[in-house]
Amino acid sequence: MRKRVYVVYTGGTIGMIKGASGYAPSPGYLAARMAMMPELKDPMLPEYTINEYEPLLDSANMSPADWFKIANDIAAHYDEYDGFVVIHGTDTMAYTASALPFMLKPLSKPVIITGSQIPLCEVRNDAHENLITAMLIASQYPIPEVCLLFGGKLLRGCRSVKESATSFEAFSSPNFPVLGNVGIDININWRSVRSSKGDTQNLKVRELSELRVGVCRLYPGISSEFIENVLRPPLRGLVLEAYGVGNGPVRNKAFLDVLRKANERGVVMVNCTQCFRGGVDLTGYETGSALADVGVISGMDMTVEAALTKLFYLFSCGLTSEEIKKWTQINLRGELTPFSEHHSQEQKRDSFLN
């Protein structure tokens, strides 16, 4: 029997056509093109239902309300299909891929997010390959995770980042092995795939309703007034993109004071590195430990996308600031590497646990 896949079509370049002011989504176009593809009639590939959203969005226009719509759509069709493909623009794909794992639990079927850099309407494109491979993986590979499939790489969604604005290999997961490589063969790295523990029915959706969380990147010259404005109420959480292993301008006492006061008000500040690869260790330098002393916590090796959506999630669960600080540093969906797995940081683990 052919497998069945539910396709959520949210928009993105993949189904756009060129108009007077550039590429824009075109209702009905992608579904019509897919209906004409002989590959999608092959018994290897699944039967599918496509739900085209209205309006189709350039993903730069997406918000957490759109993630909630996608999550609910998947949950509403969960029992009838073997897997799910989410067709999405690339610009905020890594954010959606980071948010959905927190919103959908317990996941026991593949949710594969894909899109393309060049639309299907162009003669030379990456849309065809990404689409067919996503359909194949969603139907034939029982990976119980939200994944991002792009340019021949299958990535854990909450580890993914968009790394290139122009390359066909636009995404990577710098702090986690790829879940699969697509070449002549599709090779899944099963050792890195999470197992679906326990309840495989009853998929539940958590809305990300508490959005008073932001992101701020440190830069030489950042003033205490600037960070004070960022941290003003009603903000409840902040991802602080710091330097290197989590360092900041701590000789600026007014700057540190602003952070201390925010911490005392219950604002949760999570330190993520600006570096493309690697994580945070606030014990490494004075410039990091001084941040820890005023209440900033380590985001370890989470991407900014994962840290942000995790804070949305934890605040939406109604936890206290102290509980959120604790859970931020615990691996919930494969979004961070627990310290015990950081072999190179093994000695530093003790100071973390004390």
Ligand code: ASP
């Ligand atoms: N702006 C487009 C989007 O994110 C880019 C793309 O899909 O590649 O929807």
